[in-house]
Amino acid sequence: MADEEINCWKPAADDIHFGKPTTDEINLMKSKRKELDVKKPMTDDLAGITFRTTTAEDYDDVISVRRHLYDGADYIPYRYYELLEHNTGFAGFIDSTMVCFMFATVIDDGESILLRSIRVRDEYEGKGVYTRLRAFCMKNLSHTANKAVFLISSPTHFEQLCRGSAKLVFSRHTMMFGNTTKSLRGLLGLRDESFLQRVDSSFLGELLRNRTATQYLFPENRVLINWIPYQLVPSNIEWMLRGTEVFSNAVPKQDKIKSEMMISAINVDQCEAGTVVTLDLFGDVCDEEMITGHIYIQLQKALDRFGDILVLYIIFQEHQDTKTVLHVLSKLGWSKVDNYAVYGVEKSI
Known part of the structure; x- marks a missing residue:
C-alpha cells in the first residue's frame, strides 16, 4: 500500500490484513505481543528507521506526528490511552523523532489484523515509512496474512487501485x-x-x-x-x-x-x-x-x-x-x- 492511501477518508483509515492461522499460531501471535520489548527498538535495514511498540509515555510524540487531521475530526488526542488498552501501538523513528504511527490488533477469528489511526509526519509522506512500519507490524503480529482490506472515499483513488491488483469488496x-x-x-x-x-x-x-x-x-x-x-x-x-x-x-x-x-x-x-x-x-x-x-x-x-x-x-x-x-x-x-x-x-x- 502506498503512503498516500492513509489519508483518503475521514475518521479511522483502517487497514485489515487477512490470513488463516491455526489456533497454535493465534496463541503464538498473542505471546509475541507480550514479548515485544518496548524499550529496545528493532532496526529496519532501510534508511536507518527504527520501529517499536508504544506505551502511555509516548502520547506527546504520537500527537506530534500529525496535528489537525481530518479537518479536526481526529480522535487520537482524546482516545490514545483508551485504545492502547485493547490495541498495540506501533511507531517508526528517525533518530529520536517519531515519524509514523498506527494501532493494530487481531480480529476475525485471528484471520485479520486491523490497522487504524495511521499517520505519517508531513515531511516523510510518500517516502515509504508507512510501508516499512506496516511490514514491521505484520512481522510481529502475523505470519500468515496475505491480503488487506481497507476503506477509501476517493473515487479516483479507488479506480486507480482497481486497475491494479485490488478489487471492490463492498461500498456504503x-x-x-x-x-x-x-x-x-x-x-x-x-x-x-x-x-x-x-x-x-x-x-x-x-x-x-x-x-x-x-x-x-x-x-x-x-x-x-x-x-x-x-x-x-x-x-x-x-x-x-x-x-x-x-x-x-x-x-x-x-x-x-x-x-x-x-x-x-x-x-x-x-x-x-x-x-x-x-x-x-x-x-x-x-x-x-x-x-x-x-x-x-x-x-x-x-x-x-x-x-x-x-x-x-x-x-x-x-x-x-x-x-x-x-x-x-x-x-x-x-x-x-x-x-x-x-x-x-x-x-x-
Whole structure:
C-alpha cells in the first residue's frame, strides 16, 4: 500500500490484513505481543528507521506526528490511552523523532489484523515509512496474512487501485451533517422508545446465526461499525459492541426476519472540531417511521455526551433513497455538509 492511501477518508483509515492461522499460531501471535520489548527498538535495514511498540509515555510524540487531521475530526488526542488498552501501538523513528504511527490488533477469528489511526509526519509522506512500519507490524503480529482490506472515499483513488491488483469488496453511502447541541436539544424532545431493544452480545450472537437476517441486514457480508469492517463471526461481537450503543426494532426468530427490521449503532468521539457522531444504519432507510425512531432514540441517549459543536456521519447501504434520511435530520436542525461513498477494497500484500 502506498503512503498516500492513509489519508483518503475521514475518521479511522483502517487497514485489515487477512490470513488463516491455526489456533497454535493465534496463541503464538498473542505471546509475541507480550514479548515485544518496548524499550529496545528493532532496526529496519532501510534508511536507518527504527520501529517499536508504544506505551502511555509516548502520547506527546504520537500527537506530534500529525496535528489537525481530518479537518479536526481526529480522535487520537482524546482516545490514545483508551485504545492502547485493547490495541498495540506501533511507531517508526528517525533518530529520536517519531515519524509514523498506527494501532493494530487481531480480529476475525485471528484471520485479520486491523490497522487504524495511521499517520505519517508531513515531511516523510510518500517516502515509504508507512510501508516499512506496516511490514514491521505484520512481522510481529502475523505470519500468515496475505491480503488487506481497507476503506477509501476517493473515487479516483479507488479506480486507480482497481486497475491494479485490488478489487471492490463492498461500498456504503456516507452523509455528513453539522449541528449544535443547543439547536438539537430544543428540537429532539422525548420519544417513546419501547419499540426498540438494546442489542447485547446474546442478541448479536443469535443474529449472526440467522442466515436470512444477515443477508438482509449485511448484504456486503461485513458489519461496518464506526469505520471498522468486521467479518460476520462471533469472535468479533465484543469488538463491535465496545464503546457502541446498538438498537434493533425487531428480534430475529429462527430463519425468519421481518422486512422492516433495522439495526442502528452509534459512536461518539470528542475531537478538535467538536463532538463527532458516527451512526451506522442496517436495513431499509426509506421507512420514515422506523428511521425516525432509530435516529431520535440514538441521539436522545447520546445527548449528555455531546459538546457544543456536532459533526454527524450517517452510513448505510448504497442505492437507497436518501430523501427520508434528509427529511428526518432536517427536522432536527442538521445541515448537510457532504456525501460520498466509502469503498472497502481488498488487495494482496
